[in-house]
Amino acid sequence: MKKFGRRRGDPQCVPGQNGHSSAQVRLHGAHKSSIEIVRRRLLLGAGLFTVAFFVLSMRLVEVALFNEVRPSNAVNEEVETRDGPARADITDRNGVILATSLATRSLYADPQDVRSSASAAARLAEVLPEIDLKTVMARLSSDKRFVWLKRHLTPRQVAAVNALGEPGFRFLEEQRRVYPHGSLVVHAVGYAKLDNRGLSGLERTYDKRLLSHPNKPLTLSIDLRFQHVMHEELARAILLHHPVGAVGIILDIASGGLRAIVSLPDFNPNESGSVDQDVLFNRATLGTYEMGSTFKVFTTAMALDTGVATLQDGFDVSEPLRLARHVIRDFHGEGRWLSVPEIFIHSSNIGAAKMALAVGGDIQREFLARLGLLDRSQIELPEIAAPRYPKQWKDINTATIGFGHGIAVSPVQLCAGIASLINGGFWRSPTLLVENEKLNPAERVVSRVTSRAMRQLLRLAVTHGTGQNAEVAGYRVGGKTGTAEKVGPKGYDRSRVLSSFVGVFPISAPRYLVFVMLDEPKGAPATHGYVTGGWTAAPVVGRVIARIGPMSGIAPAVEGTAKDEFSTTVVKLDGDEIRLAAY
Template sequence: MKYSIPFVPSSGGFQWVADSVWKVEHAFERAHVEGQTQENTAQRIFFILALIACMFAVLMIFAVKAALFSGVDGVSGAPVSPGARSELVDRNGALLAADGENFILYVDPTDMMASDRPLVKRALIQLLPDVSLETIDKALRGDGRARIAGWLKPSDRARILNYGLPGLIFEPVRVRTYPLGITGASYIGATERGGKGVAGAERALNDDIDLSIAAHGGVPVELAMDLRVQGALENELRAAAVDQQAQGAIGIVTNVRTGEILGMASWPEYDPNRAGSFSENEKKNRAAAAVYEMGSIFKVISVAIGLETGTASINSVFDARAPFKIGSRKISDYHAENRVMTLEDVFIHSSNIGVSQLAESVGIDTMTKFYDNLGLFRAADTELYESARPIIAKKWTASTLASTSFGHAMSISPLAYAQAFGAVANGGYLRPLTVRKHQPGQVLDGARVFSANTSRQMLDLMRINGIRGTGTRANAPGLRVGGKTGSAERVVDGRYLRSSLFSSYVAVFPTDGAIEDDRYMVLIMVDDPKGSKASSGLRTGGFVAAPVAGRVIDRIAPFVGVARKEDKFTQAEWDKAPVVAEVQSGAQSVPAPPAMPVSGGQ
């Protein structure tokens, strides 16, 4: 008689192995009973043991795979529901996003008396005013359960249950909730109802957040955002946008050493808990997904390139006594100084003439190589999916180069500008912007674009502009703020419209300290200001955006650990220096024709 070991599919795999082992243990006894030789029996036993070992190995492989990849929480061992996501928290652990429950409401008329139906109907009409009478009637006339409302909040469910109505069935559904509503909406992003991230950090870090993919056991995912910084930024940006009756506004705060985005705001705002109630324009993250001509804040980059190449020094002189000619085109300054200016004067007075001459001396090949090295010819280096690509000239000419030097003829996203600015202010390294929190000891990526000396000179130059130039309204006391204003004219039908501006200010603080220290950039941009200040003609970056940056800096300094103190630029002779007149220039969103005459820049 031959013995076989049956495998019963309905039995557990490990039980089958145990049964098999038992049978092997009694193989010798069976062999003696049937008169088989010892050698034959040994061969059979060896074969059976080898088969059992193979099957056990297969079972173990499937068990490990199930534990790692089949939706089991690696910490608790609990099954992971489809679409389940980790909590999102800010860098200090404050909750930003979490999974919750909503409910779908069904009515089953077979679970109620006929006399109950009119009562149930009246109650549902009162409790669910958004549900049509036709839907309720159809459900009550049916012969089984029918859905009448979806995505009810727990509070809605409790309110309906309090009525004690028969025949109602609530089915729970997973939903992503954002406890802070509009706060950080553009930064945090949103998910589709199935759970997958569709925007912001929710999409950018989806593989870390989605528990069916992530291997971290469901621990909260930390963002680089500081909720205190984000709140102050949004509060001040919102107030300015409303006061100025602006079409839009943008605010970004970064640590220029690490590239972490501590705050990012876009106005108008929206609540991701009610995303369907807002337009695409309201949900658009203008900091990442829109491109603009930067105007004169771009001169920070142009002057840094001039210093780095050795084309100019702080004391180099530029003849601004007459408009700068490129072929038939004339480049003028809005508030012409009509004099020979040092590079410091060019920066403080925001001279288009001077910076155009500087760009010409650097040359097209070198200037565009720096633009490329600064990431300006691609979307910003960040995890954000919506990071927009720039609009750049197809052909570079002397006229195009001059225009880009003062913020024309090239449209980039505010995030792309923030990344390039970081290389100017952090000692010279181009570092990717990130929505992830950097961990202690984490190695920082980044290619060197500028020398530490160029970075130091630019920090001092921006500080001087904050004391003596058009950035004085951002000069938060004791926080050593530097920066640059910009007021770009919008492009309408291919021409610059002086009556419509894109007003901006980029600030950095503190400007002193070791070049490798943490320091912070604050970028404020207001699209088409026309409110209380604008009505008086004060629509430029120094009047509209710089005060917002100053208030943000004043509020966030304690959160980022910057203490107030004096610096070398706060001596009496600096404080008494006259403030330079405000000027404007530029364009927004669409590059203007290179041959088109433009006025001076600020």
């Protein structure tokens, strides 16, 4: 056998090492670098996969639990995100909702994502026929990223738009103000516009409060039942007499809280679009009028309270009253001496003018100021007008103001003033909020004796005077008519009058004042063609009292059985002596 010797350069075997040492050395030497690279790459890949899986898992959890889904590119800084409604409810005194907020969806578009503006606009007009096709097409063709298409869609409309499958159409959730009773209380409550901001009425006055405290309702002094009755009876009078406008007010005599306030014509705040200025106009607070003979209530109370006259005194009204170039006449003159009660129930202009002149202009002005008739009303509405009266208070002004001409006030001011003369003599600012009724300060303006005398005269005007059409059996209505000629291009126009009646019930213990005014009523067969307050407004007041009396829990009285029927005051009335009840 051939023996091989060790060649130069071969490794020597070291005793004690494995016989495969040479092969192992050859493996490490040839493949070490490639195996290490593969191993490191596998480890790196596994690590990156683990990290990616972990990140994706965390993102899924975040999206599922914490993120709110929002439309892409939707920016509307006017819509706030908050718990509860975006605007507080408004309710009547019994908790009936008059205004509330509902979550709705509004449609907008990103024109850059719209595939075909013409096609998209045409398809949208098919499901939303009320939109203007040209306007929508112009918006979809713009280079903007956000354009409104329609605000406050119904759920059915939202479903129809979604069915179009247009990627450029998107929705934004907003709050819509809703008025469940439509136009019934619109001039008191007002309305809020698209961006949920109050535009008129209490919605405007308390805009910040309604937004800052969305879960705290604003409670009104209004009783929706009374409001409905007044609104319905005024609407009935409008159909009969066709006036250009009407006002109805029900006032709580003790607290000054308004239970109803209606101005017609009105409008439905739920309907979109522009509103005519005539229906926006609140005749109850923003309108100022020469109220006519209802002002004789103030003149008579002033004369009695100052001691210038008593119920047994009187004035000669047999001839017209001449002051410089002015002549004052009576509508239906009695042509004789009249007692104070006769002047009141026959509504004598001459008698009221002489009574006012006997008191004097300075005292008259101060007296009317105490009753809040020379300043803006403090009622919680933005639509308030300042009264109009002469800067220089001359004798002719004193005389004409004595019977309700030459001074213009709002109906709500008139009601607050008259209420103060029959509630014991305390003036309170009229209010639309329950919370202000409780805090309403009272200021004495006439004595208790004068207040009782005025209740007696108001009752007499209904039983024996021009207010007989307002009488309601069992409720002892007191009141005063008013018929004022309106000013035209050539002075006072007899063909255009303002007819009104202010009623109080029950006169023995007054609870409510009810006022109705018709602006330019037309004669009707039922009124024998007359347009005066006694024929047009007084019957409306009577119907309102007949309906709200039972609602108020006031039981009809049986005549002759009440304690206040004890006669204490004797007056002369048309040649007879009349014993007045001690109201």
